[in-house]
Amino acid sequence: MPYISKLIGRPVADIDGDTIGKLNDLLANYQGEIPHPKIVALEVKKGHSIITVSIEDVTVLIAPAVALNKKHADLENYEPRPDDLYLVRDVLDKQIIDTNGVRVVRVNDLELARVDAEIYVANVDISGAGLLRRLGLNARGYRIGKTAGRRALPGSISWDDIELISGDQPMRLKVPSEKFTELHPADLAEILSDLSRQEGQEFLGSLDLETLADTLEEVEPDFQASLVAGMSNELVADVLEEMEPDEAADLLGELPEDRSQELLELMQDEEAEDVRKLLTFPEDSAGGIMTTEFVDVAATLTAEEVLQVLREKGKDVETIYYIYVTDQQNQLNGVFSLRELVLANPSALVSEFMEKRVITVNLDDTQDDCAQAISKYDLIAVPVIDDERKLHGIVTADDALDKIIPTAWKKRLPHLYH
Amino acid sequence: MRAGNLFWKRLKPYRIRLALLLAVVGPGIITANVDNDAGGITTYSVAGAHYGYALLWMMPLVAIALIIVQEMSARLGVVTGKGLADLIRESFGVRATAVLIALLVFANLANTVSEFAGVAASMEIFGVSKYISVPLAAILVWFLILKADYRTVERVFLIASAIYLSYIASGVLAHPQWDDVWQGLTTPTFLPESGFIIMFITIIGTTIAPWMQFYQQSSIVDKGIAVKNYRYEVVDVIVGSLFAVVVATFIMIACAGTLYREGITVQSAKDAALALGPLAGKYAQALFAFGLLNASLFSAAILPLSTAYLVCEAFGWEASLHREINEVKIFFAIYTTLIILGAGIILTPIKSLIQAMLASQTLNGILLPVILIVMLILINNSRLMGEHRNHTGLNIIAWLTVIILISLTLALVVFSVFPV
16 A cells, blocks of 8 residues: 655656646545545645645546646646645644554554545554655665564554544544543543643543543542643533542642632532532541442332432442441441342342441541451442441542552653653 | 731732742753753863953853743743654654754763763762762662652752852952953954864853753643743743853853963863862862762753653654653663763773863754754744744844854864864
8 A cells, every 4th residue: 555655755747747846745534424534635846836736637646656637727726625634744743642552653654545546544654664664764674664563563553543633733623522432531541641731631622521521530630630720610610520529629639729719619519519528638538538429228218219219319429339328317327239239129128138237437547447448348338437427428449449559550640851 | 917918919910920930930940050061061161261261252142042042942842832852753754853863862972971971070089980980870860760759859950050159159259350351251252273163162062052952842841831821931941041151151250260370271170170269279179079960960860861752752652751661662772771871981991081071062062053943944834833933033143143153163174174
């Protein structure tokens, strides 16, 4: 398949055989649903003048010299559309996001393909061999490239797996969030940590609210803070509402006091309440890492009724695997698991099958205590109570472990020197 | 209390501006201090010792040139949000990038050699052989960047850089003829001999080192300074540049006032240390050694690091201090190789460490016009810079600097072929 680096610089001749210039760039655009852009025009340069020729006027593009089917004088200048992509100017040598490999890579070359009578951009070459080809070290380079690139990144990525980082282009291509919403937030966070600060902002700007919140949750609070620094308060408030209250509290803790206050005021009262409450606890206590989103029911309900409750509330809580039993004064009296609920008789009362001896931690216990309780009793989450045994929240296993195990995988501020 | 609060509130816009300024300050000041590395200290010392006040007139002009270049690099970083190597790759393609990066790596290697030379020279003052001090320094530097928190290292370095102020003190205490100093500052002297021309290029090359442009731009991109806060960054750049040149000037004055007067040429660091005599008396040597060591170690750490980053940035290889080594093999290899080569070359029998340090700075001066031309092309590109591209006036001054530099290098070549 021909590479764009080989085509650029080739002479362009009209139907009379006169050279009208050298091939300088190729313009491409998406046709219908096909995920690969089609070549729609050529940019031909002679001296300082540039003419853009529509692909309709080209007899053959992939040849030692590009042949046109009109006389020079009869050529009409092609008007580039705002969403036309200049392959050399905007794609070649630029950084792109590989949504398949979840990383940011640089375009070393572009592979074209001819389908029927039309030329499409097939793949992006990111390999070392591609670099060598650009340097003109072809055959030798290919061999070196093959041996050196053995265990390295795969050489080519299909165009439909990549996403351009806008920046230089006046207009983005497809709706970018399509590809991104399919990726796991942890992967999005990984990509985010590879981008520069400006690019990162734009990247986040292209995500929908829910994905944005999920992605932010995957990065360290100080990284979160630097990312939201550039966002409007309204947007940040919306994101905070989407986030888990304990994550939101962590983020707010990193922001300057006055901004933090403004954001809390912009948030919906209910959400703000939860977050404010969490903010009152010291960061490294059970109160500081717990979440207030759990399910609690009265002991007088039947199993069937509890399932009903789960169907209503299940979507909004952190976990439905443990259901806590509380009384009128909000005191924790028991707990049961989803397994026990499902296996119980639908008409059985909660008080009959719940576990009365509940493992708990106190609001001011340390994170270590939480982690120990969770690992000792093989729990998924541990409830947090105060001295009067009132239930305030739960600490999930991943949150407890997060603070204990060095967060190598939680994405950190991308930095060179700081 | 209320009145106090009101006063505090009224100060708010100024407080905000000050806070912004302090938040942004960093890259310029740090780069400026790094400017006075082993090569720098040596160059200015030799210039003062061998030519007296005759080269002082250069310093204000070099200051202007430095500010202009640093400002352009800062503007490029803030507006595009990308490092210089990144911009070069995106705008000039692979071939040009390969050539430029190769030149830069070569120059940076020479500079790294110079830093380790500085380590060797400074420790020789204490009687420690270079065969001990250099390998130790190499290992220390290697570990420092990989394991230590960079910010702390940077802070320690900056605090230790306060030592340069001792040059200012020394320069004054040497009781120079201030008339002569003024004369030197205002009268351009130019001797068409290769030694003089070399010194000229070397001074420029050490004050406006190509690698510093890459380092500063990366630092700025790192900080994520928004375009609207750019003016605070300009203050940072200007203050940093001025500080660097003031210190450099006083190094020259101090050496002129002590060494040139006595007719002592600088053959080794011990000679250069005498310049601090007026201030520190018998502690001059220790003071000088400490200052040189501090400068050399820090630069020996960031030069290889900065080079590794920019090579990987240009060719799209993974570069990070926070990943596992086998994920960032090439980055790691470049960094390590530069340290090994830099230290290794110093360990070979070299006649004069001083000459080695000077040569690397001359190389900088020769490479500088190339980098300047690249920066000028980038900063005048309206697609990249939009409304922030260069004004015509700035372009004229910048291009003038480039032309002067290239002519000097050509003159040097001519004079080496036809010795004068």
